[in-house]
Structure formats: C-alpha cells, structure tokens
Amino acid sequence: MRVRHLGGEGGTGLNRRIAMALLGGVAGWTVSARAQSMPVIGYLGSETQERYRSRLEAFRQGLAEAGYIEGRNVAIEYKWAEGQYSRLPALARELAARNINVIVAAGGAEVALAAKAATSTIPIVFEMGGDPIALGVVTSLSRPGGNLTGVSSLSVEVSRKRLEFMRELRPATGKFAVAMNPTSPTSGAQLKNLQAAADALGVELVVLYGSQEQEFPGMFTAVRDSGAGGLVFSSDPYFAYRSPQLAALSVRHAVPSMTQSRDFPLAGGLMSYGGDFSQSHRQTGIYAGRILKGEKPAELPVQRVTRVELFINLKAADNLGISFPPSILGSADRVIE
Amino acid sequence: MTFQPAGAPTKHRSLFWKYFRALFAAVVAPLMIAGAGEAWFGYHDQRARLNELLDAEARLAAVKIHDFIEGIQDQLSWTVQLPWTDNAGDRRMLDAMRLLRQAPAVESLALVDGTGRERLFVSRIGLNRVEAGEDRSATAPVTGARADRVWFGPVTFQNDSEPFMTIAVAGNRAAVGVAVAEVNLKFIWEVVSGIRVGRTGEAFVLDEPGRLVAHPDISLVLRADQAAQAPLQALRAAIQARAPGQAAAGRDITGKTVIAAMAQVPGVDWQVVVKQPIAEAYAPIYAALWRLGFLLVAGGLIAAALASWLSQRMVEPIRVLEDGVARIGAGQFDHRISLPTSDEFERLATRFNEMAGELAVSRERSERIARLKRFLAPQIAELIDRTGDERVLDGRRVEVAVLFCDIRGFTSFSANAEPEEIIDMLREYYDALERVVSAHGATLVNFFGDGVMVLLNAPVPCTDPELRATEMAIDMQANVQKLLVEWRKLHPELGFGIGLAMGPATVGRIGSGGRLNYTAIGNVVNLASRLCSSAADSEILVDLVAAAAIGTRVPLAQKDSRMMKGFDRPVPVFVVDVARGAALN
Incomplete structure (x- = not known):
C-alpha cells in the first residue's frame, strides 16, 4: 500500500523511480499495481484456516469455475474467528470497513448473521446448514432481495434422520443422547425437531449441552452414565469443525456416535449423515465469482444443496462390537473399512 | 494528310481503357455471377x-x-x-x-x-x-x-x-x-x-x-x-x-x-x-461469405492485372504502328516498323513497311518529275509524268512535223502598247494556243515572245503527224483569229501566221544542270520557221514534204516557190485553204 501510494503520487518519473528504488524496485510496485486492479473477496470464517482447509479447497474450485483464481485475478482477505463465535460481528465489521467487493460468510448461520449485521451494501454470499428463512437471513429463497444470497445445505433439517439411523443401528435401546450447542442459533429448532422424531420413534432423549471443547469429554461420560445407546450430535459448525476431536473421544469412551460431517467417520468415528459441504462451499465460490462479474445478489436465488450423504465406518463399529444392519449398509454413500 | 504527333496521350489512354474495361468485365462479370450464386445457394444450404x-x-x-x-x-x-x-x-x-x-x-x-x-x-x-x-x-x-x-x-x-x-x-x-x-x-x-x-x-x-x-x-x-x-x-x-x-x-x-x-x-x-x-x-455462413468476398476481390485484382497486361500487349503494337505510320506520314520513308509479334500486327507492320518503300519510290519519281517540270514544257513533263519513263526524252532522230506561228505586227505593237496590255494579250494568246496544242496531242517545245514552236511525233510518237499538224494549224488560226477581231479594234496592224514543215530532225533533251530543254534540231525546224516568217495574216504555209504527205486529205494550193534564208534554191510553198480545211474538220 505504501509503495502504491508513493508510486501513484510520485508526480515526475524521476521521483517515482527514486521512490521505487528506495522501496524495493519495480517488482514491488507492479505487484501492488496489480493488487490495485484486482477485485477483493473478504472471507469470514468461524474457525481457523487449517480447520477450513477442505472447505476452502471446494470454495476455490467453485471460484475457478466462475473464472477467478486467487492471486491471479482475485485477492482474498481472510478473517478467522478461531472458534470464538463472539468475535464474528467485530471481524465482519472490520471486513465491511475495508474496500472489498464481496464478503463470503461461510460455515454457519452465526457467520452469515454477523456479516448481515455488518453491512447492507457490500454483497454477501453465505454458506450454512440451516434454513435461511427461519434464521432470518433472507425472506425468500427464490428472491432473496437485499445484499445477500448464498447456499444452504440440509444438515440442520436432517438431524432427526441421525436419530433414526442410530435407532436403526441399536434397535434394542430405548434411550439416546443428543448433543446441543446452546450458543447456536439453530439449537432451539433442532431440539424441537429431534424431540418430535424421538416421540415418533418411541425413544427417550437425553439432551447434553456443550459449546466449548473442554465440555466434550464430559458429554461422552454423560452418555455412558445415562445409559443411552448412542450419542447424536445436532448440526452445528462448532461440532462439525471439531470432528477429529470428537472421533477420538468417541473411540476413547467407546460411545457409538454420529455427527453431520463426513470428517467424523473419516477420523475414526462411527458414522455421519448430513449435507455435502464440498458441494455447498463449491457453490459459494461460484456465487462469489458471479457477483464479482457483476450479477446482483438479489437476483441470485438461495441454493439448497440437496445432496445428503451417509458415511459409515466399519472398523469403528467392530471396535464398538456392533454391526450395521443391511438397510444402513445398502444406503451408505461411503463405507470406510 | 494530317498526322497525329507520336505519343498523343488521349488516344492511347482511351484505347487502353477500352480494352482494359472489356477484358476486365469479361473476367469479372462471370466471376461475380458465380460468386453471387455461390453466396446465395451457400447461404440457403447453410440455413437448411x-x-x-x-x-x-x-x-x-x-x-x-x-x-x-x-x-x-x-x-x-x-x-x-x-x-x-x-x-x-x-x-x-x-x-x-x-x-x-x-x-x-x-x-x-x-x-x-x-x-x-x-x-x-x-x-x-x-x-x-x-x-x-x-x-x-x-x-x-x-x-x-x-x-x-x-x-x-x-x-x-x-x-x-x-x-x-x-x-x-x-x-x-x-x-x-x-x-x-x-x-x-x-x-x-x-x-x-x-x-x-x-x-x-x-x-x-x-x-x-x-x-x-x-x-x-x-x-x-x-x-x-x-x-x-x-x-x-x-x-x-x-x-x-x-x-x-x-x-x-x-x-x-x-x-x-x-x-x-x-x-x-x-x-x-x-x-x-x-x-x-x-x-x-451463422459464423460458418459469414466465414464462407468473407472467404468468397476475399476470393472475388483477389479474382478481381488478378483480372485487373491480366486485363491491364493484355491491354498493354494489344495497345503497344498499335502504338508502335501509330508511331511508325506517323513517322512515315511525316516523310521518313526509310523508317521501318519492327513488330516481331508473329500475328496480324506483324503482317500489318510488314504492309506498312512495304507501303513506306513504295512511297519512297513514288516520292523519288515525283521529285524527279517536279524537277523536270521546272525546266521542261508542261506537256513534256506531264508526258513523262504519265509514262513514268524519262527515256522518251533521250536524243534520237525521227521524222517530225514542226509548226511555227507568231503574231504579225507584234514588234511595233509591243513598242507602243502598255506592258499590262501586252502581258494580258499574250496570256489570252497562249491560253488559246495551249488548248489547241493539247487537243491535238502535240508538244509545245518552245516559245519566244509571240513566237511558238510545236512538235508532232516527238517526243510522243503519233500517226499521221502531217495531218494532225495541219488540222492543229487550222484550229490555231480559227482560235487566234477570234482573238484578233478584238485586238484589231485598237491595233489594226496585228495578224497571225503559221508555218509547217516535215522532215527528219534530231530531238532530245538539251542543256545541263539547272537548265534543260527539249527541242528539235534540223533543217526542217529552220524551214518551218522560215515558212512562218513568210506567211501572211491568217495564212498557213506548208512545205513540199508535208504537202506530199497530206496529199488530198486537206485542200492545199501551191504557191510560187520562194527564196528563203539558209536555202540555196527557191523552196516550194503550199498554202492551206483554211476555209475549206476548217469545213473538212
């Protein structure tokens, strides 16, 4: 920025040459000149870049499909809340204060809502698992209006299916535990949903709350203590981004568990059922690219990624001493052996 | 004859452009028609x-x-x-x-x-x-x-x-x-x-x-x-x-x-x-149209180049011919048109060259005749002109009829009369004589003041020179006497006499360089001159040889023999009965 400033205001060629020589020469100047002409995406994430790695990959793929490649014709400025969701509104405001072309708020309703609160002019593309209308992010899926649009997966809606799968796996048990994140804006709806499903399935629910990593081990011990047949995680990004930790805990505590994210069975957990995040993040990238090209977010309908995937881990089942019924084996999208 | 100066630009341009336009149109018009057809059908095929x-x-x-x-x-x-x-x-x-x-x-x-x-x-x-x-x-x-x-x-x-x-x-x-x-x-x-x-x-x-x-x-x-x-x-x-x-x-x-x-x-x-x-x-259609357009333009350019080249090839020999003809026309008969094109142009050039050669010969002849005309009597010059052969003027000895005539009393008249009057009178006199001489195929070889010498049977041979000479003399008398009627009103002393003799004489060109004359030399010339001198007004005197040759074909009357200068003995003299002779004619 400093180089650009001096280069731009240098007035005479000689002055500019001196300034450039002093400040690192032509290379630095051209880089900044290119950055000046490149559009900038502000990327707001609730976790760290490391936790978002697979999501970012999908996002960049979508961006490339729309014709943008980071560093070549688009710059991306990242803001990470590092798991502290309370920091999101401040980070969103920081981004909004910068001269950026579009804000990508990926990874949950909290991020989308923080971005929405920060600006009503900069286009926002969100990515979340819940119902954007119920959460008050948009008023219509087909015509979102305003400055934001985005992608929603069916993760939140299918929490109840997780309970159903768990019940199918352990038909002999009448009691199951569900893990809720009380800070999540979707927790109330999900709990109601799960309770209704439990009633329909005729099972008893043990509700466990946890919004911090430190509370995770306690949740697993509580499952054992309550005598529940398994632990079903509600859809929540905080849980989803900590799949490896949860998988390790489930193995250590020998608790049959199920989350929304495929990362969980891939890391040794029992199974997962939820929206395909690689598709939703890819779609987010496509939308960000289309907005950079000049399309208006109000005219881009909110897309729902309808694909829901069931991942199961046979090894984890073996370790737990349980076996999958044919209906689950038959409908699994991926079986990890 | 008028000649265009060689290389007159407008003529060349117009011919070149005429050929160019015709050739260009001959190539481009079918090309355009074919192109338009191709475009039309191609477009419809592509649409289909x-x-x-x-x-x-x-x-x-x-x-x-x-x-x-x-x-x-x-x-x-x-x-x-x-x-x-x-x-x-x-x-x-x-x-x-x-x-x-x-x-x-x-x-x-x-x-x-x-x-x-x-x-x-x-x-x-x-x-x-x-x-x-x-x-x-x-x-x-x-x-x-x-x-x-x-x-x-x-x-x-x-x-x-x-x-x-x-x-x-x-x-x-x-x-x-x-x-x-x-x-x-x-x-x-x-x-x-x-x-x-x-x-x-x-x-x-x-x-x-x-x-x-x-x-x-x-x-x-x-x-x-x-x-x-x-x-x-x-x-x-x-x-x-x-x-x-x-x-x-x-x-x-x-x-x-x-x-x-x-x-x-x-x-x-x-x-x-x-x-x-x-x-x-439509991209293939447009591409095809563009291609076609390009080909047409290229074809047009090639046609223009070809037409230009061909026109040049056609106009160039014509230009050479024109230039050559202009030179020949301007009198440069030794100029030869060189057109080795092995076609009609070459033949035409050959014709022109032949024509130039003939013109050169013709001019040489006419120059010679003009030169002869300057020094010879017009009749003789014309004769040569007509026959194209000067050899008739070569010296030889032939039997000729020689006629001399002059005006009586002319010397005293010319001493008193005004020069204009004399010249006018002589002009009328010679006009009349020349008409008669020409009409009878005789040759007026010489004149001196009012005296005229006329030859028959030389340089142009003719039949019955004596008879022709006599008839000519009668005509001369008739014509000149008509003039005398007018002249005598002022000068009653004037009259006209003719002497005619026949015999061998040496005829030919005499003189040299700038002065040439055709004349006859011999006794007969002398005799005719003497007879003329002794003839009275309206009299035609004939010598014995001529009278014998004439015989009875013209009425003659013998007169007394007379002594004449240069003759040792009296010379027998005959006079033509003009009135009866004219009636015979």
Whole structure:
C-alpha cells in the first residue's frame, strides 16, 4: 500500500523511480499495481484456516469455475474467528470497513448473521446448514432481495434422520443422547425437531449441552452414565469443525456416535449423515465469482444443496462390537473399512 | 494528310481503357455471377443445415431428458414387482433404501399396496414410516398410475424455488401396488448443463404453462420468476409459430439474439428448447461469405492485372504502328516498323513497311518529275509524268512535223502598247494556243515572245503527224483569229501566221544542270520557221514534204516557190485553204 501510494503520487518519473528504488524496485510496485486492479473477496470464517482447509479447497474450485483464481485475478482477505463465535460481528465489521467487493460468510448461520449485521451494501454470499428463512437471513429463497444470497445445505433439517439411523443401528435401546450447542442459533429448532422424531420413534432423549471443547469429554461420560445407546450430535459448525476431536473421544469412551460431517467417520468415528459441504462451499465460490462479474445478489436465488450423504465406518463399529444392519449398509454413500 | 504527333496521350489512354474495361468485365462479370450464386445457394444450404442441426439437437436433448425421467421410472418399477404380504417390511425397506441410493433425484418414496394403503415411506430428509397404513387410494398419483401404469404430476416449486414432480408407477397387477416418488427436478441440471449446441449453445426445459424446469444456469430455475423467464417463453412461442422442425430466431434471457429449435419430451408435457447464439450459428455462413468476398476481390485484382497486361500487349503494337505510320506520314520513308509479334500486327507492320518503300519510290519519281517540270514544257513533263519513263526524252532522230506561228505586227505593237496590255494579250494568246496544242496531242517545245514552236511525233510518237499538224494549224488560226477581231479594234496592224514543215530532225533533251530543254534540231525546224516568217495574216504555209504527205486529205494550193534564208534554191510553198480545211474538220 505504501509503495502504491508513493508510486501513484510520485508526480515526475524521476521521483517515482527514486521512490521505487528506495522501496524495493519495480517488482514491488507492479505487484501492488496489480493488487490495485484486482477485485477483493473478504472471507469470514468461524474457525481457523487449517480447520477450513477442505472447505476452502471446494470454495476455490467453485471460484475457478466462475473464472477467478486467487492471486491471479482475485485477492482474498481472510478473517478467522478461531472458534470464538463472539468475535464474528467485530471481524465482519472490520471486513465491511475495508474496500472489498464481496464478503463470503461461510460455515454457519452465526457467520452469515454477523456479516448481515455488518453491512447492507457490500454483497454477501453465505454458506450454512440451516434454513435461511427461519434464521432470518433472507425472506425468500427464490428472491432473496437485499445484499445477500448464498447456499444452504440440509444438515440442520436432517438431524432427526441421525436419530433414526442410530435407532436403526441399536434397535434394542430405548434411550439416546443428543448433543446441543446452546450458543447456536439453530439449537432451539433442532431440539424441537429431534424431540418430535424421538416421540415418533418411541425413544427417550437425553439432551447434553456443550459449546466449548473442554465440555466434550464430559458429554461422552454423560452418555455412558445415562445409559443411552448412542450419542447424536445436532448440526452445528462448532461440532462439525471439531470432528477429529470428537472421533477420538468417541473411540476413547467407546460411545457409538454420529455427527453431520463426513470428517467424523473419516477420523475414526462411527458414522455421519448430513449435507455435502464440498458441494455447498463449491457453490459459494461460484456465487462469489458471479457477483464479482457483476450479477446482483438479489437476483441470485438461495441454493439448497440437496445432496445428503451417509458415511459409515466399519472398523469403528467392530471396535464398538456392533454391526450395521443391511438397510444402513445398502444406503451408505461411503463405507470406510 | 494530317498526322497525329507520336505519343498523343488521349488516344492511347482511351484505347487502353477500352480494352482494359472489356477484358476486365469479361473476367469479372462471370466471376461475380458465380460468386453471387455461390453466396446465395451457400447461404440457403447453410440455413437448411442449421435448421436440421438444431432440430436434431432438440430431439437429442428431449431424448436425454426423457432418459432421465425414464431412469427414475425404471428404478421405481423395480419396487412394484411382487405382491404385498403381511410381513414384507424388511425386504421392501432394503429396496427403498437402495432406490434412494441409486436415484439421487428421488427425495422420498412411498410404497402403496394393492388396497391403496401406504405400507412404507422413506425419505432423505424426513423420518421414515413403516406400515403407516394411510389410505392413499383416492390420491391422484395412485389413481393415475393404476389407470396408465405411469403417472407424472405437475411441476411444483417447493418454497417457491425448487422444482419438484411426483412420479407414480404401478405394477403389472393391482396387488403389487404403486410406488410414488417425489423427484427433485434440480437434478435434470446435470443433464441439461451437459447439452452443448455448437460451442456455446444451450438447452432449457419449459413445462406446458411456460415455467422453467431446467436451465444450465440453475439459479434461473430456482428464482422461479415468471417475469424473468418471459423471454424464454417468447422464444418458445416464436418456434411454435413456425412449421415443425423449423428453427426460429429470438432473444434469450440476456438479450442475446439466438436461433432456437424445440422438441417435445416424450411422456411429460415439457418442451426442450435448444438455442445457439445467432452470431455463432451463422459464423460458418459469414466465414464462407468473407472467404468468397476475399476470393472475388483477389479474382478481381488478378483480372485487373491480366486485363491491364493484355491491354498493354494489344495497345503497344498499335502504338508502335501509330508511331511508325506517323513517322512515315511525316516523310521518313526509310523508317521501318519492327513488330516481331508473329500475328496480324506483324503482317500489318510488314504492309506498312512495304507501303513506306513504295512511297519512297513514288516520292523519288515525283521529285524527279517536279524537277523536270521546272525546266521542261508542261506537256513534256506531264508526258513523262504519265509514262513514268524519262527515256522518251533521250536524243534520237525521227521524222517530225514542226509548226511555227507568231503574231504579225507584234514588234511595233509591243513598242507602243502598255506592258499590262501586252502581258494580258499574250496570256489570252497562249491560253488559246495551249488548248489547241493539247487537243491535238502535240508538244509545245518552245516559245519566244509571240513566237511558238510545236512538235508532232516527238517526243510522243503519233500517226499521221502531217495531218494532225495541219488540222492543229487550222484550229490555231480559227482560235487566234477570234482573238484578233478584238485586238484589231485598237491595233489594226496585228495578224497571225503559221508555218509547217516535215522532215527528219534530231530531238532530245538539251542543256545541263539547272537548265534543260527539249527541242528539235534540223533543217526542217529552220524551214518551218522560215515558212512562218513568210506567211501572211491568217495564212498557213506548208512545205513540199508535208504537202506530199497530206496529199488530198486537206485542200492545199501551191504557191510560187520562194527564196528563203539558209536555202540555196527557191523552196516550194503550199498554202492551206483554211476555209475549206476548217469545213473538212
């Protein structure tokens, strides 16, 4: 920025040459000149870049499909809340204060809502698992209006299916535990949903709350203590981004568990059922690219990624001493052996 | 004769341009006609090909969409093959789960038994229901499928956004029941976005009311915005207005002009429209037209160059000829036109060269005659001119008739008269004499003041020179006497006499260099001169030789012999009876 400033205001060629020589020469100047002409995406994430790695990959793929490649014709400025969701509104405001072309708020309703609160002019593309209308992010899926649009997966809606799968796996048990994140804006709806499903399935629910990593081990011990047949995680990004930790805990505590994210069975957990995040993040990238090209977010309908995937881990089942019924084996999208 | 100076520019230019235009037109006109024909037919062929191509693409797209629906239909038919029993739950559940795996577009599946009760319901999102027992026998999908084996519901937009359709399939017996599936039509996107017409052409699907069911830009479908889709409906209407299989031009959603064709999707009331940007679709036509235009221009240039070269080749010999003719015309007879073209031009040049040679000869002759004319009597000069042979002037000895005549009293008259009067009188006198001399084929060889010497039979030979001479003398007397009537009014002393003699004489050119004369030398000349001197007015005196030759053909009267200067003895003299002689003539 400093180089650009001096280069731009240098007035005479000689002055500019001196300034450039002093400040690192032509290379630095051209880089900044290119950055000046490149559009900038502000990327707001609730976790760290490391936790978002697979999501970012999908996002960049979508961006490339729309014709943008980071560093070549688009710059991306990242803001990470590092798991502290309370920091999101401040980070969103920081981004909004910068001269950026579009804000990508990926990874949950909290991020989308923080971005929405920060600006009503900069286009926002969100990515979340819940119902954007119920959460008050948009008023219509087909015509979102305003400055934001985005992608929603069916993760939140299918929490109840997780309970159903768990019940199918352990038909002999009448009691199951569900893990809720009380800070999540979707927790109330999900709990109601799960309770209704439990009633329909005729099972008893043990509700466990946890919004911090430190509370995770306690949740697993509580499952054992309550005598529940398994632990079903509600859809929540905080849980989803900590799949490896949860998988390790489930193995250590020998608790049959199920989350929304495929990362969980891939890391040794029992199974997962939820929206395909690689598709939703890819779609987010496509939308960000289309907005950079000049399309208006109000005219881009909110897309729902309808694909829901069931991942199961046979090894984890073996370790737990349980076996999958044919209906689950038959409908699994991926079986990890 | 007038000569164009060599290299007069306007003449050359015009001939060159005439040839150039004719040759250029001869090449370019057929080229243009062929080009126009090629363009016209090429354009129409391309249009027809484009029509066929788009029609085929539309039908192919319809088949692809149909395959998608039929695939789901096939999957559903697997679940309605065996009749229901009381405890078939687990197997049916497996079938249903497998179907959800196999057909990602199916969001939920309900299996209804032969009595129309729902036995199983599986969903990707909602909870499954086993043996719910709900009576569905009166619902449209069940009754529809029972009637027609397969039933397709209308397209509905979930949350005003996602297109869904219910497909129901019945088994081959009532007892096997009906499978009812909710199908998310968003999945047709994979089919529709895979269809490419040309390089950037696309396909989209509209249902009967004109709602967008599938489009490569899925967000257009999800917007479910009738207003935004209006151009696509207009495009469909435009195609429907044309004959079946005919493509129509219109505008797509971005306002781009496209050419589109349509096909019905079998089984459902949907239409697939394939469209291609008109610029792209017509690109081969434009390319062909450009190519043709380029070839025509190139052909035109080559034709111009050829025409120019040929015209130059045609005009150049003409220019050389013209230049040569101009030089020859200007008197440069030794100029020779060199045109080794081995064609008519060379022959023409040869003719011109021959002509130049003949002209040179002719000029040489006429120059010689002109030179002779300067010094010889006009009659003699003309004679030579006529015969083209000077040898008649060569010296020889021949029998000639010599006539001398002069005016009596001329010396005293000329001493008193005014010079103008003398000159006028002599002019009339010579005019009269020359007419007579010419009329009788004689040669006036000399004159001195009023005296004139006339020769017959030399240099031009003639028959009866004596008779001709006598008749000529009578004519002379007649003509001159007419003049004398006038002259004597002022000068009564004037008269006209003639002397005529015949005999051998030496005739030929005498003199040298700038002074040449043709004359006769001999006694006969002397005698004729003397006879003239002694002749009175209106008298014609003839010597003995001439009188003997004449005989009785002209009335003659012998006079007394006279002494004459240069003769030793008196010379016999005869006089022509002019009055009777003239009557004889």
